[in-house]
Amino acid sequence: xxxxxxxxxxxxxxxAMLFGxxxxxxxxxxxxxxxxxxxxxxxxxxxxxxxxxxxPEIPRLPAAAVCASCGAAxxxxxxxxxxxxxxxxxxxxx
Numbered sequence: 001x002x003x004x005x006x007x008x009x010x011x012x013x014x015x016a017m018l019f020g021x022x023x024x025x026x027x028x029x030x031x032x033x034x035x036x037x038x039x040x041x042x043x044x045x046x047x048x049x050x051x052x053x054x055x056p057e058i059p060r061l062p063a064a065a066v067c068a069s070c071g072a073a074x075x076x077x078x079x080x081x082x083x084x085x086x087x088x089x090x091x092x093x094x
Contacts, residue, residue, distance in 0.1 A: 003011075019027060066073055067081035067088055081088055
């Protein structure tokens with residue numbers, strides 16, 4: 001379905017009769033703004049995620065931690081004991 005110059009002229013005349021000649025620039029500007037916003041929104045999803053949508057990294061315990069269950073010291077700075085798998089408790093600094 002192609003719109004030729006006669007059809008476009010007819011559409012412009014009908015719009016001019018409905019809204020008046022003075023409103024045509026406002027209508028054209030609103031349509032153009034809507035198309036720009038649509039294009040901008042459709043292209044924003046293509047890029048990498050923004051910094052505020054990336055999950056923050058889970059804070060690690062200090063290097064010196066002791067297992068509450070088995071008492072083993074873990075120097076790797078992990079959150080769980082490498083010997084028994086229980087959560088580690090940070091060692092109090094003096």
